Amino acid sequence: MSRINGFVGRRDFLKLAGLACVTATGLSCSLLSDRKQAVIADVHSTNPNPVQGNQALKRLLDGNQRFSQQNRKYPDQSLARLQSVAKAQYPFAAILGCADSRVPTELIFDQGIGDLFVVRVAGNVATDIAIASLEYATSVLGSQLIVVLGHRRCGAVAAALKNEELPGKLGLIVDSIKPAVEPVKKISANLNENAVLANIKYQSAKLRQSSILQQLLQENKLQIVGATYDLDTGKVTLTA
Numbered sequence: 001m002s003r004i005n006g007f008v009g010r011r012d013f014l015k016l017a018g019l020a021c022v023t024a025t026g027l028s029c030s031l032l033s034d035r036k037q038a039v040i041a042d043v044h045s046t047n048p049n050p051v052q053g054n055q056a057l058k059r060l061l062d063g064n065q066r067f068s069q070q071n072r073k074y075p076d077q078s079l080a081r082l083q084s085v086a087k088a089q090y091p092f093a094a095i096l097g098c099a100d101s102r103v104p105t106e107l108i109f110d111q112g113i114g115d116l117f118v119v120r121v122a123g124n125v126a127t128d129i130a131i132a133s134l135e136y137a138t139s140v141l142g143s144q145l146i147v148v149l150g151h152r153r154c155g156a157v158a159a160a161l162k163n164e165e166l167p168g169k170l171g172l173i174v175d176s177i178k179p180a181v182e183p184v185k186k187i188s189a190n191l192n193e194n195a196v197l198a199n200i201k202y203q204s205a206k207l208r209q210s211s212i213l214q215q216l217l218q219e220n221k222l223q224i225v226g227a228t229y230d231l232d233t234g235k236v237t238l239t240a
Contacts, residue, residue, distance in 0.1 A: 047142030051092040053223030056145035060093060061236065063110035068234040076112025085114035093117070094137040096203065097149040098124045098156070103229050105149070108236065117143055123156030123199065124148055125176040126206040135212040144222055146207060149236070150200040151229040157181060157195045177202075200226040200239050 051059070066072050094117040095105050105118045117137035119130045126148075137143045150157075159166065160177035180202030181195040204226050207213055216222035226239040 047090045049090070050142040050144055053145040056093040056143075057147075057223070057225065060109045060111075060145075060147065061238075064108055064234075064236040066110045067108050072110045074112065075110065076115055081113050089114050089117075089141060091115060091117035091137060091141055091143050093145040093147065094134050094143040095119065095147050095149055096121070096124050096126060096130060096134060096207070097147075098122060098151055098154060100151060100154070102231055103149070103151050108229060108234060117141060122173050123154060123160070123177050124150050124203055125156075125173055126203040127176065131207060131210050131213075134207065135210060138216055138222055139212050144216075146213075146222065146224045148200050148204045148207070148224065148226045149229060150196045150226070150239075152193060152196060152231050154192075154196050154199075157199050158192055160199075161185065161191065161195055196228060197226075197239055200228065 063075075092115060097103060097105050097118065097120050099120040099122045105120065106112065106116055109116065117133075119133045121127060121130055134146055138146065156173050157177055159170075160174045160181050163178070165171065166174060177199050180199040184191065184194045184198045187194050204224055207224055208217065213222060213224070217224070227236050228239055229236050
């Protein structure tokens with residue numbers, strides 16, 4: 001498999017995405033048509049200027065400082081930027097964040113169109129689909145940083161602490177957080193805050209189990225860090 005700048009090339013990615021699915025009888029599905037391939041505009045070329053993890057993290061933290069201090073620049077939001085990323089995206093960082101409406105990712109980091117590849121799930125849970133999306137962001141689009149972003153007073157984490165049966169599909173989210181918060185239930189002080197931190201650490205560890213992300217980590221082409229967002233101040237703080 002060819003790799004450019006350490007990342008899977010477009011041609012090989014399309015082969016992986018469109019490989020024939022062989023059935024037990026030996027019949028196979030055809031490869032993706034040229035028309036379908038054209039729809040995947042983001043992978044038509046390799047990231048020409050990948051941003052290293054440390055630089056990407058500084059860029060995020062600088063942006064958050066501007067946001068929390070009400071000194072925003074609103075970068076990359078012009079018509080020219082919109083048109084420049086229409087054919088391809090090269091996000092400098094990927095975020096696994098909570099779907100909470102009070103934590104709008106691009107806003108709190110003062111970033112614009114095409115800057116961040118954002119996956120948002122209640123409780124910033126690393127589901128299989130979320131992990132696959134982040135594998136795409138890193139191995140194909142060239143992002144060299146993943147931030148697992150939790151926040152204070154997270155409702156999903158609080159629900160996991162209560163350990164109550166929930167209706168519908170809500171239990172799927174809570175069940176994905178319960179293993180993270182069980183160890184901290186014995187801590188009486190700041191239970192919810194400690195649970196939020198434990199969940200960030202737990203979901204980060206799940207990402208590291210991905211074979212694709214593991215390889216990028218080993219090749220020093222990826223960093224995975226945890227962070228928490230303060231709903232009251234707007235500040236993002238890195239976690240241990």
